[in-house]
Amino acid sequence: MASQDQYLSFSSSGFGKWLTGTLGLPQPIPLVRYRPGKPELRGPVVVGAAPGSKIEDFLASALRAMGAVTLYHPDSADWRLAAGRHEVMTGRFVPEDSGRTGALLFDATAIADTEGLKALYAFFHDTIRSLATNGRIVVIGTAPEDADSIEAAAIQRGLEGFTRSLGKEVRRAVAVQLVWLKPGGEASLDSTLRFFLSGRSAYVSGQTVRVGVPVTGVVDRPDPARSQAGRTVLITGASRGIGLSIAETFARDGAQVVLLDIPPAASELAKHAERLGGAALALDITSPDAQDAIAADAAGRGGYDVVVHNAGITRDKTIAKMSASQWDSVLDVNFAAPLHITEKLLVAKAIRPNGRVVFVSSLSGIAGNLGQSNYALSKAALIGAVGKLAPLAATEGVTVNAVAPGFIETQMTAAIPFAIREAGRRMNSMSQGGLPVDVAETIAWFAHPGSGGINGAVVRVCGQSLLGA
Ligand SMILES: NC(=O)c1ccc[n+]([C@@H]2O[C@H](COP(=O)([O-])OP(=O)(O)OC[C@H]3O[C@@H](n4cnc5c(N)ncnc54)[C@H](O)[C@@H]3O)[C@@H](O)[C@H]2O)c1
Structure with a gap:
């Protein structure tokens, strides 16, 4: 769009x-977004590492798989050796590279005290001016709960403030993220680096995500252009807007897509399903037979691999003016139906191992919003569902995560009054709204077969919005 x-x-x-x-x-x-067949990286990746890291080989292998050309910061001799072992093309970074590098990647996993932070300072102080517009910054840390000392845990948590500040400081469409590695998560870093270093994450910035042991213990490195090949994906609310873009993105990546929307949208739905080589399911997710109908559809396909709960409605009114039906309908569509459908599918074992459930929450569910007490409650409740469901679903080899979109250009946001719409668009580090495809790419990253180490996450797709920051 x-x-x-x-x-x-x-x-x-x-x-x-x-x-x-x-x-x-x-x-x-x-924003420069991912286009199949075009280079994923904007230019060479400058890599740096604080002394003592043990993940250089994983990083080198992941960067090699992306076809990256790397440059090493003079303080990172260990990285140079790892790059040599994995035959990643590497040269020494020079400050004259101003405006020409595609990404800065810093491994902070071994930093345990303020002395160790000097390497972080030196790396970014020296390299930040070299980043091209639409460049990427990724810092990899150790999850604070896994750090060995109070000081190390505090410093690792501090990296969140550091990366979020860089996002606000650099701007120029540069996206900045922090990845907190958990023990055993190294092997599943691939899909996350590929997402954060490429145009797939164009509208995702200032985020922190934990990568742990994959729920199935299996780490696939599929053909990057067809990462969903052989997977069956159900998308609700798929006849238009963000849901349609999710269906298009999964079909592009090789999935068999099942598009679900309400019966009045049946003809649009059928048209899009045919175009994408998928199937259409005209169904209201709040109808009494919806859970059984979806479970039967899943069984008929040998189970789903991915379920994306995107269908959602708004019925905005301040609480005093809100009718009981406006309250009920928003909670039913946005929260109760997705939760109960998920429980039904998990109990019926209708989501295959290495499967994914993704809820579409909202920035409203994090920050609250005037006139949206019903909507914000429903979207925050989805975040609550993620927290409780994630460990339970993991025992079935399934992850449960949520995206929280900010201002996305759709029919929903086109209906917002001009002044509020303009404010929503500009009040973020990218000074613009996102596109439906930005939400779709983030969901596709959660759903990637190699992303089994990301479970229970809530990632905002908001260009680092000031709301709820
Ligand atoms: N547009 C944004 O800026 C934005 C921001 C944050 C979150 N979101 C969320 O993203 C999702 C998609 O938003 P959108 O902007 O594409 O909205 P949209 O209104 O264009 O699309 C929503 C789709 O859900 C379908 N739907 C509604 N009720 C249904 C039901 N009972 N059963 C089956 N399908 C149903 C609708 O028919 C429609 O096709 C929603 O959950 C929304 O809350 C959107």
Whole structure:
């Protein structure tokens, strides 16, 4: 879908750039998104590591799989050796590379005291100016709960403040993330690095995610362009907007897609399902027979590999003016139905091992929003469901995660009054709204066969929005 953001188009033109610069107005930079067949990286990756790390070989292997050209920071001799072992092309970083590197990757896993943080400072102090627009920054740390000392745990937690600040400081469409590695998570770093270092994560910034032991113990490294090949994916609310983009993204990556939406959308649904070589399921998820109908569909297909709960509605009113039916319908569609369908599918073992459940929550569920007490409650409740379901589903080899989109350009947001819409678009580090595909790519990363080490996560797709920050 083309962006409806006319200010972005205007301010990216020659005259618009001059005018907005002169007036001191926001100057959003068009985001470069993943395109099959195009290079995933914007340029060489500068790699640095604090002394004592034990993950260089995993990083080198993951970067090699991405076809990365790497440069090493002078303080990171260990990395140079690992790169040599894995035949990752490497050269020494020089400051004259200004504006030309594609990503900065720093391994902070071994930092345990403030003395160790000096390596973090030196790396970013020296390299940050070298990043091209739309570049990427990834810091890998140790999950604080797994650190060996109070100081180490505190410092690892501190990395969150550091990366979030870089996101706000660098801007220029650069996305910055922190990956907290848990013991045994090294082997499943691949899909996460590929997501965070590429244009797939264009509108995801300021996020922290834990990567642990995969729930199935299996780590696949499939063909990156067909990572969902052989997998069957159910997407609810798939006749338009974000849901349709999720279906298109999974079909692009080789999945068999099952598109579900309400009966009035049946003809649109059938049209899109046919175009994507998938199937259509015209069904209201709140109808009394919905759970059985979905379980029967899953059984008929030998189970689903991925279930994406995207269907959602808003019925905005302040609490005093809200009718009981507005309250009920939002909770039923957005929360109760997705939860009960998930429980039914898990009990029926209708989600195959190495399967995924992904809920579409919302920034409203994190920050709250005027007139959305029903909606924010339902979306926050999905985050609560993730916390409780994730460890239970793991025993079946299934992960449960959520995305929380911020301002995404859809029919839902086109209906927002102009001034509020403009504020929603600009109040983030990217100074623009996201596209449905940004949410879809994030869900596809959770659903990647190699992402079994990410369970119980909530990742915001909001361009590092100031709301709920
Ligand atoms: N657009 C945004 O900025 C934004 C931000 C945060 C979260 N979200 C969430 O993303 C999801 C998709 O949003 P969108 O903007 O594409 O909305 P949309 O209204 O364009 O699409 C929602 C789809 O869900 C379907 N649906 C509604 N009730 C259903 C039911 N009972 N059974 C089956 N299908 C049903 C609708 O028919 C529609 O096709 C929603 O859960 C929404 O809350 C959107």
